[in-house]
Amino acid sequence: MxxxxxxxxxxxxxxxxxxxxxxxxxxxxxxxxxxxxxxxxxxxxxxxxxxxxxxxxxxxxxxxxxxxxxxxxxxxxxxxxxxxxxxxxxxxxxxxxxxxxxxxxxGPTNVEIQAVSTAVDLGDAGEALDIGEGLDASSLSIERQARLLMDLGRAHTQRRHFGDALSSLLAAEELAPEMIHTHIAAREVVRELMLVAGRAASDELRALAERTDSLG
Structure with missing residues (x-):
């Protein structure tokens, strides 16, 4: 500055x-x-x-x-x-x-990405999914694309769509592993998915939990 x-x-x-x-x-x-x-x-x-x-x-x-x-x-x-x-x-x-x-x-795309994040923060998962699932963020940075996928994972978790939540998080991890492994919100979602799944947690979810240190 x-x-x-x-x-x-x-x-x-x-x-x-x-x-x-x-x-x-x-x-x-x-x-x-x-x-x-x-x-x-x-x-x-x-x-x-x-x-x-x-x-x-x-x-x-x-x-x-x-x-x-x-x-x-x-x-x-x-x-x-x-x-x-x-x-x-x-x-x-x-x-x-x-x-x-x-x-x-x-720009217009990033505004809608932030609108998804805002809706999730406010607990409006349905609105977040309505905005985000049809949004093409491919022209933006990998970080912004991964952020959108992470927030969609958060929204799916709020709606108890656990399979979709895991898919979104894995897609985000593929784009930006470090962000998903260290971001507090991502780790909280993975931890919640593990708590809900319990002993029935899939191998994919367990592996993601290990990579994000969300087993505790």
Missing amino acids: REAELSGEPLGVFAGIYRLAHAFVRLKHLDQAEHATVTAVNALQSYVKDHESTPQHLSVLGSLHLMLALVHARAGERSAARKQIENARKVAQQLGEDRNDFNLEF
């Missing part, structure tokens, strides 16, 4: 704030994440009023709205999370394509 300021690249500063907010979320400092992101959104909107809007502006602004959706979803604030998803959708429609400005991967 400091380097972006010194280089006269304000959008780099806003992208840095986005990543800072992610760190706050991982630390469960949701108030700090919200404060940083709201401040950035307000500042960026003011900046855009005085400058010509570019795709880069839209990418950063939309990503900040997605960050707020994540924060509100983790706090269980349903209406606020949904509002931010809709805000991001509007920005994505204005952008009109999937881009990767500042490695944010913002």
Whole structure:
């Protein structure tokens, strides 16, 4: 962020704030994440009023709205999370394509991936599956594709579709093994699948549990 300021690249500063907010979320400092992101959104909107809007502006602004959706979803604030998803959708429609400005991967597809994740965080598994199962994320990074599959696995688990949940997690693992092996949400799903299956757990599930250290 400091380097972006010194280089006269304000959008780099806003992208840095986005990543800072992610760190706050991982630390469960949701108030700090919200404060940083709201401040950035307000500042960026003011900046855009005085400058010509570019795709880069839209990418950063939309990503900040997605960050707020994540924060509100983790706090269980349903209406606020949904509002931010809709805000991001509007920005994505204005952008009109999937881009990767500042490695944010913002665009219509990534908004829907985040909408799936938000719905799962809020316990709306049916909505998550309705959005995610017909979504083509092949143009995005392996990480985003795997994230979608992981969240579909979480949604299937909430709906007690255990076979589909395992299939989604295995597909995600094939794309991004390290993410599935270390991500807290993925490990929690695998642990729940093991608890439900008990002694009837399949060899595939047991092996996945071993790889994610979810046997305990």
